[in-house]
Amino acid sequence: MKDFSFSISKKSIEAPLARVGVIHTPHGDIETPAFIPVGTKATIKSILPEDFQKYVVADACLANTYHLYLEPGSEIVKKHGGFAKMMNYAGPTFTDSGGFQVFSLGAAMGVGVSKIAKREDLTNENIDKNLAENTERKSILSKLKYFFIKNKILFVEILIVLYVGFIARTLGEDMNLLVNFVIMTFTFFFIEILFFRKYRIKNNLEFINLKVDNTEDKKSLVKISENGVEFRSVFDGSKHFFTPEKSMEIQHDLGADIFFAFDECTSPLANYDYQVEALERTHRWAKRSLIHHHKLGVSEATSKMQALYAVVQGGAFDELRKESAKTLGEMNIEINNEKKYFDGFGIGGSFTKEDMAKTVRIATENLPENKPRHLLGIGEIEDLFLGIEYGIDTFDCVTPTRIARNGSIYTKEGKINIFNSKYKSDMSPVCDDTSCYAHKYTKSYLAHLFRSKEMIAATIASIHNLHFIVHLVRDIRQSILEDRFFEFKKEYLERYKK
RNA sequence: GCGUCGGUGGUAGAGUGGUCAAUUACAACAGACUGUAAAUCUGUCGCCCUUCGGGCUACGUUGGUUCAAAUCCAACCCGGCGCA
Numbered sequence: 001m002k003d004f005s006f007s008i009s010k011k012s013i014e015a016p017l018a019r020v021g022v023i024h025t026p027h028g029d030i031e032t033p034a035f036i037p038v039g040t041k042a043t044i045k046s047i048l049p050e051d052f053q054k055y056v057v058a059d060a061c062l063a064n065t066y067h068l069y070l071e072p073g074s075e076i077v078k079k080h081g082g083f084a085k086m087m088n089y090a091g092p093t094f095t096d097s098g099g100f101q102v103f104s105l106g107a108a109m110g111v112g113v114s115k116i117a118k119r120e121d122l123t124n125e126n127i128d129k130n131l132a133e134n135t136e137r138k139s140i141l142s143k144l145k146y147f148f149i150k151n152k153i154l155f156v157e158i159l160i161v162l163y164v165g166f167i168a169r170t171l172g173e174d175m176n177l178l179v180n181f182v183i184m185t186f187t188f189f190f191i192e193i194l195f196f197r198k199y200r201i202k203n204n205l206e207f208i209n210l211k212v213d214n215t216e217d218k219k220s221l222v223k224i225s226e227n228g229v230e231f232r233s234v235f236d237g238s239k240h241f242f243t244p245e246k247s248m249e250i251q252h253d254l255g256a257d258i259f260f261a262f263d264e265c266t267s268p269l270a271n272y273d274y275q276v277e278a279l280e281r282t283h284r285w286a287k288r289s290l291i292h293h294h295k296l297g298v299s300e301a302t303s304k305m306q307a308l309y310a311v312v313q314g315g316a317f318d319e320l321r322k323e324s325a326k327t328l329g330e331m332n333i334e335i336n337n338e339k340k341y342f343d344g345f346g347i348g349g350s351f352t353k354e355d356m357a358k359t360v361r362i363a364t365e366n367l368p369e370n371k372p373r374h375l376l377g378i379g380e381i382e383d384l385f386l387g388i389e390y391g392i393d394t395f396d397c398v399t400p401t402r403i404a405r406n407g408s409i410y411t412k413e414g415k416i417n418i419f420n421s422k423y424k425s426d427m428s429p430v431c432d433d434t435s436c437y438a439h440k441y442t443k444s445y446l447a448h449l450f451r452s453k454e455m456i457a458a459t460i461a462s463i464h465n466l467h468f469i470v471h472l473v474r475d476i477r478q479s480i481l482e483d484r485f486f487e488f489k490k491e492y493l494e495r496y497k498k
Numbered sequence: 499g500c501g502u503c504g505g506u507g508g509u510a511g512a513g514u515g516g517u518c519a520a521u522u523a524c525a526a527c528a529g530a531c532u533g534u535a536a537a538u539c540u541g542u543c544g545c546c547c548u549u550c551g552g553g554c555u556a557c558g559u560u561g562g563u564u565c566a567a568a569u570c571c572a573a574c575c576c577g578g579c580g581c582a
Contacts (some may be wrong), residue, residue: 100533155536234535398534405537
């Protein structure tokens with residue numbers, strides 16, 4: 001493996017698991033710990049690729065297999081020479097395997113569960129109830145309406161039954177069919193008009209909508225089997241089957257320097273038995289991923305050898321995490337009498353905020369020390385400190401860009417919502433750091449841009465938030481080098497109020 | 499001047515005897531967001547009381563009909579349009 005390597009330049013003397021290192025890739029180095037911004041569809045949302053390089057100054061970026069496979073299609077990305085080339089990004093890149101979509105389009109679908117669960121969700125033993133309740137997350141008003149309309153429909157149905165029954169009876173008794181027909185028709189319309197005239201047209205439409213909403217809420221877009229996962233496209237509903245092999249092929253076409261084995265990200269609401277089942281499957285998929293990756297060899301898109309990371313799962317269960325880390329850490333295949341291992345490891349899955357430290361620590365303690373670890377999808381500020389303390393080298397997370405688009409801005413004192421009325425006339429800069437692009441603009445201006453729905457509102461906010469997080473992680477790196485990690489952490493988090 | 503249509507909460511605009519403090523949208527005010535179904539979603543949005551709930555004031559103005567009026571009637575005020 002010439003193109004990819006990882007070296008640890010310093011182990012923290014304060015935090016036994018924390019380290020500073022460098023990941024070498026064919027497209028440059030990543031100085032770890034590092035935050036990797038997410039560009040799901042080969043674009044960091046709202047930021048020009050050139051501006052991303054110029055103003056955010058991150059070491060790498062990450063794109064998503066599922067999304068690029070569906071649109072524009074991995075063949076097309078391959079023709080561009082990989083997604084990095086397509087988006088004119090020169091630095092190191094990652095792709096996610098699509099494993100997260102197994103969760104976000106499956107177990108999490110319409111259930112209001114995210115990657116990070118709240119503890120009360122888990123201690124609530126009635127997980128089924130939780131699921132059932134959330135499948136119909138309607139306001140009380142809608143529920144009442146729904147009830148009413150539903151009953152109305154029932155009522156009409158009863159009328160129809162009576163009507164049909166009466167006709168049948170009439171036929172049987174050989175009465176004057178026409179007279180009865182006319183009488184019943186009038187009765188029918190009279191009753192309906194009398195009781196429901198106000199609700200007839202509008203609510204019938206609403207009823208249809210409610211019906212559609214409900215079925216959509218309940219329907220998961222994925223089906224998991226041993227061989228792989230059937231996805232329904234979020235764009236057009238078309239079916240696609242992902243296997244570990246398929247994921248490898250797509251990711252070879254996408255051409256990232258670092259990519260992940262196909263895994264299943266389980267729901268935080270899943271029970272132990274399911275976690276075991278999913279974990280074992282993820283391990284089998286990991287092996288298949290490793291085999292297929294080496295069978296495919298060099299990426300045809302980039303002509304470079306890519307680095308494959310396995311994904312540690314196991315939910316919030318210590319023994320499962322330990323087993324997963326050990327199993328994947330030792331997992332190898334033999335090619336021409338040479339053993340091939342994973343190049344690094346992702347730590348995936350979902351957990352509660354409280355469990356995260358423990359979960360990460362157990363994973364990193366049981367992973368090979370000389371391989372890089374990536375904490376998948378984590379990126380809130382306290383989590384970054386925590387992850388680094390427990391031996392994480394890289395992070396990726398959508399939070400900085402997503403909350404930016406929604407008007408939340410990082411400051412050293414905590415997140416602020418730029419929509420709050422007090423910022424309308426706040427003349428202070430968006431960012432105190434003069435090296436940040438957003439330093440040039442006032443909060444008042446940014447608030448105005450957001451309020452008037454101007455596109456560059458998202459751009460400025462996203463550049464700022466990414467710059468903020470990327471540089472925070474860089475500062476943490478520096479603090480380890482200078483042996484003042486805990487001091488820095490304490491000072492920072494005391495100032496940063498959530 | 500005559501005719502005609504209309505005047506509804508911050509705005510637009512539904513509702514045309516009780517289910518109406520009034521659908522909806524926008525605005526406003528908050529909140530959420532962790533490997534992106536997300537430039538998305540949720541809540542509040544007349545006033546008062548501690549919540550379930552209750553009380554009060556409101557659909558141009560004033561009177562009236564009615565057990566009950568944003569809704570019907572009359573007069574007036576204002577606006578659009580048409581004819582003079």
